[in-house]
Amino acid sequence: MKRTHTCGQLRADHIDNTVTLCGWVQNQRDHGGVIFIDLRDREGLTQITFDPDICGADIHAIADRMRSEWVIQITGAVRSRGDNANKKMATGAIEVYVTSLEVLNKSETPPFEVDEHSKVGEEIRLKHRFLDLRRPSVQRQTITRHKITKIVRDYFDDEGFLDIETPILCKSTPEGARDYLVPSRVHPGEFYALPQSPQLFKQLLMMAGYDRYMQIAKCFRDEDLRADRQPEFTQIDIEMSFVDMDDVMQTAEGMVRKVWKDLLNVEVGEIPHMDYATAMLLYGSDKPDLRFDMKIVELTDWAPTSGFVVFAGAVENGGVCRALNAKGAAKDISRRQLDALTEFAKDFGAKGLAWIKIGDNGEWQGPAAKNITEEARIALGERMGVENGDLLFFGADTEKTVCNVLGNLRVELGVNRLGLTKSGQWEFLWLHSAPMFEYDEDERRYNSVHHPFTAPYPEELEKMETDPANVRSLSYDMVLNGVEMGGGSIRIHQPDVQARVFKALGISDEEAEEKFGFLLDALKYGAPPHGGLAFGLDRLVMLILELDSIRDIIAFPKTQKARDLMSDAPNLVDEKQLKELSIISSAPPRS
């Protein structure tokens, strides 16, 4: 070994020991005589001291020329810093008086300073990610991710799960997200797809009798990126046989409890359950943020009596009328902000945003206020618990639009405008029993809300053909602070049920056979009842570290245009490579 200790290790106990350290030069403080250097590795910083009387003129001369990010090895005696101790440093009680030095590698001046306090834009960080990853905060985040995967693996191992790898080169199925395709050289014109998730393989492992499976699996989806969406991401993927919904939820919950306990020493209690219908009604969302209250209030029965044609008309056309009461927010939200919120609401499909401010004197203000009869106003006041200083927002439209608008408005108000959330809040929720199907207006057919292998409530099976929109699934999502962190379901294990689901989705027998024949086959040979779940590992790590983007906890992430700024992937390839793969590009030539 080239070193006896790391740069985060030495304490007063080590005084008078002779040690050898390796690391990067964080900075150099040259006092003309004595030179101080902070030496950095992933464990910390240690001050090393070059005193010409101790290290000699030759070593001192090299230290004089030493610059940031040089990699050096030094040997010397650990000394107390006495009154000069630095209380801000873990190793601040000591310093190492250098007696021997080897420069392992010099460094050019880095494009940005590798330290905590200097602000650097994300673009430049990603371009030189190998330098960015040296920064202590980024290293802490990367190490936390390792710790989490270690806890997760240990937990599932203790619970009897087997870690089994599934293929990366898979069969393409045009359902769901867009696939990343990989051309086959030996089968000209044919393609593999990278997995969107190991869904079918883990089900097949249950059918193969492996009972409890887990994998930390890379997944790929060729869709547009977001702060919490990368084209390649990682799932904590599990599947279990002979279980019902509660069994899977309990097992997954145990993992979360262990991660939060071991990492943050936070006790996550029993995670509450809420069904999909309730969530949509009260929070307008399938991932409610429970860090603050502000529930949506149903006013559909009140709207026709309100005297306001916009509210009454929406209900008359088969829509709903609902509202939010932002308690005490009248003074916090200016007229200008109300205009911005109206634009915000329009982004989610609203035609406008009716609001009412209740002044401190009890006066009702705002365009909607004038249109409401005195009688309706009293009824509304009681229904919504209105007090002076409150601010009401209304949604009157189709149920889908009202949920979308008020659900998003609620989060915008609570999180961004009123600051009702705070650091260190962990509001977990199991959201269960989502509908099996959702009608697609454009394609005029039903789509799966989860995926086509999700099992329906057995007692609702009979409605599959007559009323598919009202069949609920044995599904569950884990939501944390308004972010979907994981989701899963009990799967279909009976061939006839699977056939009926395909039929409801408008997938013909031939098509089902072509795409999923292997699964349908396996169902015929004694498939056990089974179910599972997948967590988004990136999101979990992001949330636990209270970061805003999963790019921060992925070592080499991609930009919004799915490019790796460091390696410059994707790139053009040789004609020869394309020819071998029987591919002709139709992209316009580059200038």
Next chain:
RNA sequence: GGCCUGGUAGCUCAGUUGGUUAGAGCGCCGGCCUGUCACGCCGGAGGUCGAGAGUUCAAGUCUCUUCCAGGUCGCCA
């Protein structure tokens, strides 16, 4: 694909109503300094104002096109 924000020195940013030679802090280079710790002091170098076109006597600044980064809607079974 739509909308919004940004792109000026190596980095982070300022730059007024279109008007002289485009500035600051940090970093970098040189010098001084034996107890600093984001050391200090003195001096210096460093610019395709993302790219292209246009308007104008004159463009970092106005207009159009385009590229890049971020946010968001659509999209993400």
